[in-house]
Amino acid sequence: MVLSSLSRVLTTEYVIGAFLILFVLFTYKSLASFGKNTPPGPRPLPLIGNILQIPTDDQEGVFTEWAARYGDVVHIKIFSQPMIILSSLEAVRDLLDKKSSIYSDRPRFVLMAELMGWESASTHQRYGPRFRKHRRFINQIFNQRAISAFRPLQDREVLILLENMLNAPEAFVDHLRRFAAATILEITYGHNIKSVDDLFVRLAERAGTLTVEAGTPAASLVDFFPMMRHIPTWAPFSMFKVNALKTRKAVEAMMNIPFDQVKDDMKSGKAVPCYTTTLLDAHRDHSGSISPEDEEDIKGSAGTLFAGK
Template identity: 50%
Template sequence: MNSSLHVTACASAVLFVISIAMFLRWMKAESHLRLPPGPNRIPLLGNVHQLPMQSQERKFTQWGAEYAGDIVFAKLFKTPTLVINSLQVAQELLDKRSSKYSYRPDFILLSDLMGWDCVITHMTYGDRFRKHRRWISNAFQDKHSLGSYRPLQRREAYMLLSGLLQSPELFRSHIKRFAAAMILQIAYGHSVTSLDDKFIHLAERAGKETVEYGSAGVMLVDLFPFLKHIPLWMPGSGFKSRAFEIRDLVRKMLDTPFEMVKDAMKSGTASPCLTATLLEEVLSKRAPTAEDEDDIKGTAGVLYGAATDTTVAVLSTFILAMVLHPEVYEKAQAEVDRVVGQDRLPEFEDRESLPYLECVVKEVFRWNCPVPLGLPHKLISNDQYQGFDIPGGSMVIPNIWGMTRNDSFYPEPEMFRPERFEQMDRETAEARDPRKMVFGFGRRICPGQDFADASIWIAIASIVATLDIGVTTDEAGKQAPPTGSFVPGLVSHPEEFSCKITPRSEQVKTVVFEMGANVVL
């Protein structure tokens, strides 16, 4: 045996011995614990080899059924992991024990390498998190603030309708413009006038590249943080090079609109917006530091980088569901016609008078929850639940997709059926409202959920009132319905599909134009 082979063999033997020693140590540490049920683990890998590369939520749901557990314990390499498949358990642990469960695992890939460290979604619980949370809550949870956004939401809903009337084949682009335009106005005072808006493109590209490349909490570098120190010249460091490319996109997305607001403030031309308000708040005390600016960039950036993508996913899902279920759409249109009539568009004040439309919105959220696994939490210290021990440091994954597929709550869960909520009594319908899941839990719940819900409702109500949606036909005149499939990922979007969108009448165009022209911000 030559010397190089001898060295390699010795190194392999040493690594093997170290690995076995580490495994035995972990086994000993766990031997006295009564862990929740879960799949059998093997040395080193734990259960990671049993997880598919995509759609892990389906595997977690299968584990829940197999081990008859609302909670399932697994290990991803050395990381203890608790999967929550039940809304009740999520509320009991993540809501009621939020002081223990509000932390985040170390997102090495997303935060350290890709540059998302300054956004609240990726921060662990602490002073910086609370500061960002306070800023966002002031903007989106105060009743006066929410009310002040309604003219903007109406205007953008009318702009959405106008775009769908003019170029219905670009419905996805119009939905993206709708979602981004509201956030860009609120966060930066920027009015979107075109589908080619540069800020929309910046956010879309940074978000798309991030979601496609990095799934939070499951990349190897997250489970083995030492990998982030691998030199770029070393074999196997390609993930770092790709992460740094995405980091440049993320920085442009965060920096470009922030600098626009700063320049406008210097020249006295800045429009009222969240970024200007936060800068003024800091300036009233001192000159902004680099950390201050990074916090403000992150607070505004998380709105237009993340919130828009989930809104697009929900509205695209609504369009898909209506194409596949014309009977639902016709029933919703009949209700809107009875309440709103033909001479105006729906207003927020009409919402309580449109109970079936409310059921449709709930079913859209349930049928394709926008973020199937949310973002993982981290348990900061040891805990006990239902007689089981949960080790401190565990990654806690709320399987929101699995919760929305609970067939004891939602019979035939794969079916799109808004009537399921009509058939529940008021208390049950409230308890099983999917919006109690899809916006997250505890101190990690989305602070902008009321704004997002209102924006989605006014868009859906406006579309139902004015447009017909149907299946396209091929060249032979045969209907070509979409498959109804979804693209797996951090955010669940429908696969590309086509549909036919037409005005319900000629009067619609006049009503949309007149009401859009009369909106005053």
């Protein structure tokens, strides 16, 4: 019995000792490799990286401080995931524009898969034919020659904005919201709005607000611990999933309702020429039909323009 107890104690000590050795080796490796072949940045802590140095509020303020200390390209780690923070237009252009073939791809965000209802984090995210197709759609309508056609619309909306500012200067925030929404909504869906209470505006703002809220650091933990995706919605730590489901419905409404309205207007002959009508007409076959894939891509690219208003 004494030998059995001694054996258990020794076994426990060996396990603890082995764990400590592995922890020390991991920490040494992490610290030794930090800064090698990567841009400068704040020193990470073992295992958790820089996550405690990123606040939930005013992240841009912290990133600005890091840019002043380390430069416009800053390297950090969230757990074992490396991240790069770009803090100047020049750095953005150097990496995302001049070297777009290297940096246009996207990481496989599990949270984004939850938000969008994708079957897996890899679905629809790799930079490949579908993203190039969306870019081609947008370039067809927004190339340098085509955008001159939007000048009368912009001039009209500027005059409306100035008139609203003159008549009710205290509501300048609502005037600016209406101006931004009115321009992109008419270009994308041919929809003219009179105020920020318009249904389409409310759809976009709700989807945008929920998406930002769903992307908090606590919710993003699922990207670093993918097994959390399988937590049921009634279990602890599942609020990210509840919020993701709510956000998904809001995003789907923002995508579907304006697009379906354009399709209905085209059937009744009331549609105003716009980004969506132009692409739908351009991709119909000889029988007047459009493939489900093309329709989904047109809806997705239009929704992206709308959401980025």
